[in-house]
Amino acid sequence: MGSLRALLGVTWRRPSARIGWLLLGAVLAAALVLPPILPDPAAQPDILSQANLPPGLGHPFGTDMLSRDVLSRVAWGARVSLSVAALAVVLSVTIGAAVGLVAGYAGGRTDAVLMRLVDAALAVPRLFILLLLLAVWERIPLAALIVILGTTGWFATSRLVRGEVLRLRGEDFVRGAEALGAGRRRVMFRHLLPNTLGPLLVAATLGVGEVILLEAGLSFLGLGIQPPTPSWGGMILDAKPVLVTAPWSSVFPGLAILVTVLAVNLVGDALSDALDPRSA
């Protein structure tokens, strides 16, 4: 794990990645601290007189068409979007690592079959798989959404891990372990997996950004996180009819997505450069 700490240190020393860490920290802090001290995100104090208020003292981000506080909904949306993305990515990286390990280490027919299937899955853009899967639900439960996002995101990761495993398989430390009588499972999990953690970390970081964008897009189409749970994409969908008269109710959730995804990608970018110094 020492190398992991060194990796994070490298990203901190790089200005663009440091901006990423700081932005990410700000978003996380806002998601943790703000919701309890802000008005209830579902409260509709007065639809007649307090709807579509521009940003001001009482409501820093204004209010939406139902008189709900936009800042409060953005902060709650951060909790929802970040946890959905984190859980989905943990799931997809785990599956991707497992499939990649098995395919790379088993080789032969197992590898050929798994990789043909992954190729086929990669031929369908992830959004379209999600649209087909989600359109049958009337109101999708949050847990099901997370599982669906997680199980559609591992294809590229499995290729990545497989490639690493193929490279490592012939190395002396792996052959040594095999010669000493280590079983397949031990070789895979104790010797091969730890050496793929770097690329996995990059894939996970970039995956978080991707899932946040996908989830926002799905919620914007009405297929993702269901109201009244606040979500950034859902807020932009709700605010569409008042885009011209009350732009703040769609501009701020969009900015929240932009800042969060940018932060995650700046960090991911620096991580991948740190692992492959050629590109820095």
Add this chain to the structure above:
Amino acid sequence: MKRWLAGRVAQAVVTFALAAVLLFVLMRLAPGDPLGRLATQRPLTPDEVAVLRARYGLDQPLARQFTAWAGALLHGDLGTSIEYGRPVAGLIAERLPATLLLGGAVLLVNFTLGLWLGVQQAIRRGALVDRGLTVLSLAGYAMPSFWLGLVLAWLVGVRWRVLPPAGMSDPLLDPAAGLGARAADLLAHLALPALTLAVVSIAATMRYQRRAMLDVLGFPYIVAARAKGVPEGDVRWRHAWRNALFPVLTLFGLWLPILATGSVFVESVFAWPGLGSLAAEAVGTRDYPLLMGATLLVSALVVAGGLITDLAYAVLDPRVRFG
């Protein structure tokens, strides 16, 4: 070469066939069946839904459903749209040109401005320009395309009234207008959706070009050219860039999924009558045959894009053919 070519084409066909089977399985794995949600949006009685189920063969055993579906697919029959009551293939064919026009425009921006910016970054590696452009392009990449589209439609289209915020042509345009006026109208409508998609996708092109250019600039022949006293401009563009253009080809294959995904959102926001807005519509009306048809076409394009990329590589680089 012939064997390599035949093998690569066969691989593409197998990939697409597998993708089609996966999609079919996916549809049947999902809870409920494709028509289960129809009655929630339309005034349909259970009996009417049963008739529809029979018409779409959903009352048949799964294996028979699959053979019927696959057989029709082989004949280019993508089924009948529930919402339109017309063959899906025809609907898609009507919408495809608008998407190709939009995609072509975005591709043009990416492969001119995007490549140029990537080269600029590489020759100023580590400088403020390089790092600034990296952050800017990543910011574009981090924007939800539907949000950027809405903001642009609001600011540029409604507030400043510079460009039309929606549609593909001005309904008030004189039908007798000349070709020039019609083309200008089309370009004006194309501008905002193309800009939106270009902003969210240009980062990929820039980063690929930057990386490829950096790799090439490190080769000994560049040092040799400089040592010979070749002017720096010639070294960059004639010696380095020619070879750095090559890896960017790979991008073409990566590019189609990004474009297809983006067009679903951007076309709906700008009411651009293409394949993307058709797919978004199909989601809204739970028109499964239509959504499936659009997905199959996009997958076919992705597989074909990968194949074309590989073929281009083989033509340009003998090492691929004989290696």
